[in-house]
Amino acid sequence: MLLVKWADQGGPPVHAVTVDHNLRAESAREAKFVKDVCARIGVHHDTLVWEGRRSSGNLPDAARRARYSLMADWAEERGIPKVAVAHTQNDQAETFLMRLSREAGVDGLAAMSKTWRHGLTEFCRPVLGVERAELRGYLNAIGQDWIDDPTNEDEIYERTRARNAIDALSDLGLSPRSLATVAQHMSDVRGTLYWYVFLTAREHAQIDRGDVIFPRKQFRTLQRDISSRLLQKILKWISGADYAPRGRSVDFMLEAIRGGTGMTLHGCEMTVSDEALRFTREAQAVEGHRSSAGDIWDGRWKLDGPWPKGAEIAMLGEDGLAECPAWRQSGMPATSLKASPAVWRDGHLVAAPLSGLGNGWTASLLRDQDHFFAALLAH
Template identity: 30%
Template sequence: MAAEAHPPLAVVETAKRFFASFDRPARILVAVSGGSDSKGLLLALNEAIEATKPTQFFLAACTVDHALRPESADEARGVAAFCESLGVPHIITRWDGPKPSTGIQAAAREARYALLADAAQCFETSSIVTGHTLDDQRETILMRAQRGEGPGAAGMAEATLYDRRIWVLRPFLTLDRTAIRAFLTDRKVGWFDDPSNLNTRFERVRARTALASSLETGAGAWDARSRARSSAAAAALLERHVRVHAGLVAEIPSSMAGQCRDIDWQRALLALATVLGGRAHLPAAETVERLVNFLEQGTPGRLTAGRVVFDRRSTGLYLYREARGIEDLTVQAGQTGVWDDRFLIRNAGDGPLALTVEGGRGPQQQRLIAAGLPPGVAGRVSLSAPRIVSDDVKNVASATIEPRIGLYDTFLPSFDRIMADRIAGLFGRERYLPPPVHDLLTEMER
């Protein structure tokens, strides 16, 4: 009600609550495109700091020029002038190089976050804040529902860890865009409207149009607190019932194999399979139903879904990467590469390294058998296990290789942090960086 009655006041108060969620003074980078949401965010954060704790928070701003429209450079310079008027340090970064002919919005998003993270490093800020609103949240939930995403499909989190190194915070997710624009109008500040926001060939624009022309809110039954509780329950199930060997195969007791109608266990199993398959997203609902039906049958057999073999035997359920579609990788001296989207390799040697599959009857197979896996499972797993090849044995010895967690290593929503930490532990990885603000997990632990 407050947001409808007094939009300018609601916007600034939201900014004040955001700063109150920090445990300590912080340096923050604001992503400002020149649109109403991001300009309103920067202005509200600046006002909130001046009104409360001007010495405890430092604001900087970054505008990413995607170079997709002729006028984008002038718009970025306009944002720079706006930031200068506020006394906020500002940098413009440009997405250079060739642009893809398809999937342009997804590619632009990847480039934008990479450039923002680099800018944050330049300013030595601990987090990035973006102007995503309740309107964006509704659109996101609707899009994910229309895609038929699997169990636990959710909207945007108020905090998301990017690239394991910096948190992206969204303090305006509870505010309507109309309130932000009313705030800017009250302050006599204008904004740019990106014409791509009207292009219906983009999925988000179609979702926005659908929401505007119907009574559908797009919010559904989305509840971040419930999602966080589910993730914590899934983490506990993973800890009790799952063993991962060499980042290659998950071993699950027979008693748990058919329990996939339990939503928390289903999410745990699917997250595990997604990592083993080197995927960044959970399988779609249709694939999930096919998998659940197979597991509920209770008989030995194999099913492949999302590049992962679900191998059910009398001794248990085993998950591992199917042995096809795996390409070799060459990593030059001093470089880092990702093999099959499953393993990160660092070449600290003096010459190139090649990564290929072990192909069976190798040392990895013997190690898996020694760990207690059935020989048949160990043999199948070794067909997709990595093997480092070099003309110089010293280069092999100097290389390091570790599992990559594609599901979380690029974008980790805060409400999944407990489950992500548990999966990281299963794969021998370090826990993820905690957010700089009080989040749902902090509240739940109190």
């Protein structure tokens, strides 16, 4: 409603989308309710139905990931650059309390971002500073009904318990606004820490054809808050994963660095020499990746050349490396090259641009050095 009012006053046109997770019998009826409201106010509406797995794992997290992925694809297909979601100050406070119960640190307690990207789509939270009651008051004032999700009353869900706890804490002055304010303070601290991560990487890190190299001596002098965040950012950037590794897994890698031993984590492999740490893609993580002509391989490589019929992109591997007699002249270690992209046809190696077997082919890194340094400031 607020976005439609903005559009009437000269703002961007509005399109609406509902994701039906298909987890409750009422969900289709609720999506239709939204569609009917949109039709009444002249807004085009689409319903996207999730057909994902329901049987195992963290269902709320899987549903959330699917929701944003579906909306991002929907927006990209329609040329819509931004998608607004209605997270409120209450959601901010509830998230803070939930993470506090898990003994989270600065990153976990920091406020939700007002904007973030999923692929080419920018998501935004325009009412993050508004209490839920204020929005309901606005809807009442204009005579618009709404539907409350019944799972919001089910205490089997952590968020419901957090919501009830905030109500109980109000006598102590712990309102949604005060908790959200603390979360924002923590977000400011997090931003400062990542600024130092950025400055440290700018001074010492090098990008070599998709690998990240960092002087070992300088890494060992970093404060732990900086070194752990730097590790997380490196591994997330190389792997292209939605989330960085956390907790004990990062601690184990820090211990490996101190002990001078290599380690694999998060689809990446770290090797340690006397002089440097080198982070590269783990061959096992890309073993099954296949791409056709013109497609992106492993989310970051694009190969160009004289495509023969039936060719595909796959990792070079140990057998492929053995067919590249000049690979040492590339200056890259075998570990990195085994996980690099190569062109194959009917089980025969056609080209391996990074390993000295060009045959008219080139390999372009889409997530380049500038992308890496920019990623250090995105959180």
